[in-house]
Amino acid sequence: MTGYRDIKEAVLRRIHAGEWPPGALIPSEADLAAEYGTARGTANRAIRELAETGLVERRRRAGTRVTHRAGRSALVAIPIVRAEIEAAGRRYGYALLDRRIEPGDQRHIGRLDPQAGAPVLALTCLHLADGEPHQLEDRLIGLDVVPDARDVDFTATSPNEWLVRAVPYSRSEHIFSAATPTEDDRSRLRLRPDEPVFLIERRTWLGAKPVTWVRLAHPGARYRMASRDHDAA
Amino acid sequence: MTGYRDIKEAVLRRIHAGEWPPGALIPSEADLAAEYGTARGTANRAIRELAETGLVERRRRAGTRVTHRAGRSALVAIPIVRAEIEAAGRRYGYALLDRRIEPGDQRHIGRLDPQAGAPVLALTCLHLADGEPHQLEDRLIGLDVVPDARDVDFTATSPNEWLVRAVPYSRSEHIFSAATPTEDDRSRLRLRPDEPVFLIERRTWLGAKPVTWVRLAHPGARYRMASRDHDAA
DNA sequence: TTAGCGATTATGTCTATACATAATTCCGGA
DNA sequence: TCCGGAATTATGTATAGACATAATCGCTAA
Secondary structure: OOOHHHHHHHHHHHHHOOOOOOOOEEOOHHHHHHHHOOOHHHHHHHHHHHHHOOOEEEEOOOEEEEOOOOOOEEEEEOOOHHHHHHHOOOOEEEEEEEEEEEEOOHHHOOOOOOOOOOEEEEEEEEEEEOOEEEEEEEEEEEOOOOHHHHHOOOOOOOHHHHHHHHOOOOEEEEEEEEEOOOHHHHHHOOOOOOOOEEEEEEEEEEOOEEEEEEEEEEEHHHOOEEEEEEOOO | OOOHHHHHHHHHHHHHOOOOOOOOEEOOHHHHHHHHOOOHHHHHHHHHHHHHOOOEEEEOOOEEEEOOOOOOEEEEEOOOHHHHHHHOOOOEEEEEEEEEEEEOOHHHOOOOOOOOOOEEEEEEEEEEEOOEEEEEEEEEEEOOOOHHHHHOOOOOOOHHHHHHHHOOOOEEEEEEEEEOOOHHHHHHOOOOOOOOEEEEEEEEEEOOEEEEEEEEEEEHHHOOEEEEEEOOO
């Protein structure tokens, strides 16, 4: 039985083999269905999924063409720090360094962007791997959007772990960069002289409302974020 | 007419509204189809696509549950440097700094991993934004896999632009990190004292054969890579 | 020559039905 | 009580047929 996966793999193989170079028109769904002896729906699903990964582009009436691979995307998984450390076979440690409730004001503009006056929970925590500082987390949580956060014991549960379980979100934004560490970074992450930090800034929203902002600082020389992407199949 | 998009949006909305919190079981395809007055295939496509984004998880017989958002993935687009610079409204500049053909040996292990003895094209180029150094590119191309690269004039076309047009690939891997610059980085990127670099390392394969390895160094203080992800819809 | 319109075509989506497959539940026998 | 197999159930996939929609092609008339 030929399934949509078989057609997908076959077309993928033929593209990689150079049978259809970038820009070339591949056979129509009807032709592929006839060639592989399936219903058009099966060929449709195969080619539709290839189009979703960006390998081909489809237009009604004009047919399906192999994409010129400008600006392909990579799927980067940003793991929960604890899972990441444990997956590497290291012992996870966690400490809450600071907890404050502040009125939302100018200080938070460009980060959480809270409604004026809405209270903001500010947390600072440290994640350790085998006792070594691994990630310094500075977080803001909008208490108007997530009132429950006020009563959580963040000495026991890290904000990340609590949030992903308790609060849904609809949109997120990540910024990656390399930076010269602040004095805080330097002492809390016990950085070597001149060691840079790898920064991830993440903001998440639920609808239009900002849920949380977080700055994650890692010892740059000791941190790597990896991703793999496939053409599917 | 209710389409699969409508069901997708409706379910998404109900999850965000808290009707089905993380871990909760959502109605079966049959129930959703009945509720929205469609065929099961339509509900199937809606929920299947939500599962592809990681919002829900599906298991045969056990049903569909809202995901506990541990380790969600963000889709990070890694743009072609020229497009990135021009999109920011800046003038793109490019220079080839070095070009060599070397026999593949130990030096390339862990990077391109070429077949022993296969020739390797090594390129160093600089990408500029408004005349300022923006990205330093060190690249290895396996000439056994991509023989055409030997005859390309890389003073006119950057390797990236040529490769994405001319060579398909089936798999890629990215590593992001922050690092202390090498002496080369420092002089060629005209870094300020103690300014770190933001590094992207990418390797791509065609089937089992390594196509290219590249190290992209950016002035850390002046470079940011951003991504946005949505729940779809 | 060309503007415009209808025919054509490939993709997009939906339907109803069918069978496959994985996983849980239930029930009976040892 | 515990084990194993059968029934049940939700998802996974395929089918043939139908109509919608976008875009192109080609013909006709101005």
